[in-house]
Amino acid sequence: MTVVETAIVSGRIDRPVRQRGVIAAAFGLWRARIGAVIVVLLVGVAVFGPFLAPHGATEFVGPPNTNDVPGLLFGTDRLGQDVWSRFLLGGRTILVLAVVSTLIGLFVGMVIGLVAAYDRGRLDNVLMRAMDVVFAFPNLLLALVAVTTLGRRSWVIILIVAFTAVPRVARITRGAALGVVERDFIGAAEALGESRRHILGAEVLPNVAGPLLVEANLRLTYSIALIGALGFLGFGVGLNQPDWAQMINENRAALSTAPWGTLLPIFAIGLLTVGVGLIADGLGRAVAGIDRGRPS
């Protein structure tokens, strides 16, 4: 005689509802929503601004550093160019550079972190010590050296900013993945003889996506700040090209007489980092909540 349990006996099944994803849970939090609104606004400015700019970037529209030129919202800058137009035109560079460099840094760091966590042997040691070495350099100094020796080109800035992001991402990924590679489903995949690439990409990666997402946002704020700092120090892209960071540098001498040329880009960069940071914070809380097994 056999007794077989069936999971679907007696009709009535109560089943835990599947937990919301990290992103859905994060945007249930006000901080993430506010962050998202800020970021959408500023990205909107950067993307659609150039179409709305009333004047050209290098068009002389009035005397330099004046506030009350008729028809101009925020006056003119040190060369008599329209501050508002240059503000609308100047967001793209920093955003594109920041996003692209963050993505590259994220990808490279992620691969290194996953490989290191899965190996846990000599390779792990070599990789992580190499990351420590990179980590030990002051980021800004490294960027300045690279830009001065290789020239002020976009790709140099992108690569160097990406490079500075790699060790942090690698560490975070490795830390998160260490817990995952111990779990039995990795053993199950190994027993099936799955390739290393499959195990890392298809089994481990989806389980560290949460912390990685948080880290991506954090890295983005750092990239914005670093690119901003480079621009402010005069190592941004192209002289007199409209760029928020460069605007701060160019116009700061007239801060007391014509403040908008400096204040507008400062607000923009500040708000952008705050917005992205708020989203990162929301994601972080969502990840922590989900990891503790309660739907935030």
Added chain:
Amino acid sequence: MSERSERTIDTASTRSERTIDTVSTQRHGAGDDGPALTIDGLRIDVTRSGEDIVDEVSLSIGAGEVLGLVGESGSGKTTVGLAVLGHSRKGASISTGRVEIGGYSMLGLSAVQLRLTRGALVSYVPQDPGTALNPALRIGKQLLEVLETHDFGGSDAARRARVDELMAEVLLPGTPQFLRRYPHQLSGGQQQRVGLAMAFACRPSVIVLDEPTTGLDVSTQAHVLDTVRGLCRTHGVAALYVTHDLAVVATLADRVAVMYAGRIVEEGPAAVLFDEPAHPYTRHLIAAVPDMTGDRGITGLPGRAPSPGHRPQGCSFAPRCEAATDECRTAFPSVQLVTIGHTVRCYHPMAPIAIREDLRPMARTIDPGADAALTLRGVSASYSGQTVVHDVNLHVGRGECLALVGESGSGKTTVSRSVGGLHREWTGEILMGSIALARSARDRPVEQRLRIQYVFQNPYSSLNPRRTIGESVGRPLVVGGSSSADARRLVGEMLERVSLTAAYAERYPDQLSGGERQRAAIARALVSKPEVLVCDEVTSALDVLVQAAIVDLLADLQSDLGLAMLFVTHNLPLVRSIADRTAVMADGRIVEVGPTEAVLTRPEQEYTRRLLADTPQINETHPAMTVPTGLHDDPALTVPAVAVPELDV
């Protein structure tokens, strides 16, 4: 050896004294002092929704008495245990009822009052001492801290003396060297003894123990249980022992309360409750506990306990109960007295239930070695150069189940992982049929990998939470080169075969219960039609009713598919329900191999005898009431009629 035999005698004498003790405590409890702990009409809600987690819980424990609170995971037993400390977990709140210790209410206290009460009046021994002790503080310091917090003894000298006294009480050396150790320098059993010492430090009148022996080996567990019993008796402490392990309760508790879906369904003196369980659920629980020496098999129970918010009108057990009538579905039964001190909440107490009375026939005659599906010859395995498995020789015949039993650290899992190709550091020969296997799974040809399959211990860890069940179960087929349509069809069939439905393929692991997950993991192991199945502690993370059902399923599949199975476990009584032969492992060596019946009833080795003696058992004078009919007779309880694929192996 002599120390061991003394202990055994000691246990026996304590057992015989229990009845006398119970009588005396009952007299004591009825006296003017009243019970040490009174819980009355306790209800704890989910704060947000107001759904009840536990309701109508009433208990009382006299001084020196041990009450075992038994239930499956999710039954609310830990919630009740924490309420005794005036605590409710985040998201839950105590809505009505009384919890009183010696007439002093534990509910509605301020944070300061709670802090003063906990440790002094009532204390708590958590499940895992490894995480409960502060790893950064020496154990002597931690013990002193408890005493200082409550200003016990009044002076440092008195407190030091108390620490020495405590160490003696929990049978640990009280030397300065020992007290200067950090928790990680102690064994699991020693850590739990320190946990006990901390709980008993300020001589509380009530102590709550939350599965304190779950992570321990049977022999360590036996010793810790002895200590708990001794301390409660000597110092007149009322103990609430929360556990899912009926066998532990049977050896320790004076009285037992059984919880189901947040309510106490039966309560009574331990001897009475195990001899004459009245509630069908209690009888199912007892029937699911493997019996080491008797001739009873184990029986699972279909369905699962309803969670808060999903509890049916009427008796919560009615949907799973064979004896349920319309009456059961209208209102929750009130408390009925069965005999003095034995109460039950059931409209049909003593109604017959269908359980397996006989053991699975083990009459399969397997010619040893002649046609072995799996052979291990001189296998030694090591971790970073240190040998942990020495010269293991085993064989598993086709269609045979070999159990590999041992305590933690015996090397049994290392052996099974070496067979599965997950552990690479081994020497010797592992043969599948006549083919020698490579060390690592990745070095074995795909076809060999698919013919040996592995089921892992913990179903909460063995399924990737980001993949659907269908993806996980179908993966071996994809690796084997099947088309996705074929894979989907075979996965559906296999899920039906393990008593799930094809619809489970779309679900994610977090939507499944532990038992369902383990079924899915078994489906994944069997979908590629393997010859050899390695099961590594597959039931240790599961409740006893689910364990019974999973073992039953594995035994059925094994005989139907003619699998050679290596069943690794630490649960000695369990092997009787599944294994033809049993190998006992200790310190990396096989100490005894033989037919299961012989190993369990007539062990030849001293080690096996000790292991058997330490294993807690329910001493049923007569097991749960049985009816000779099977569940087949009730169409509602049998497997849904599905086309079961013929798996020709």
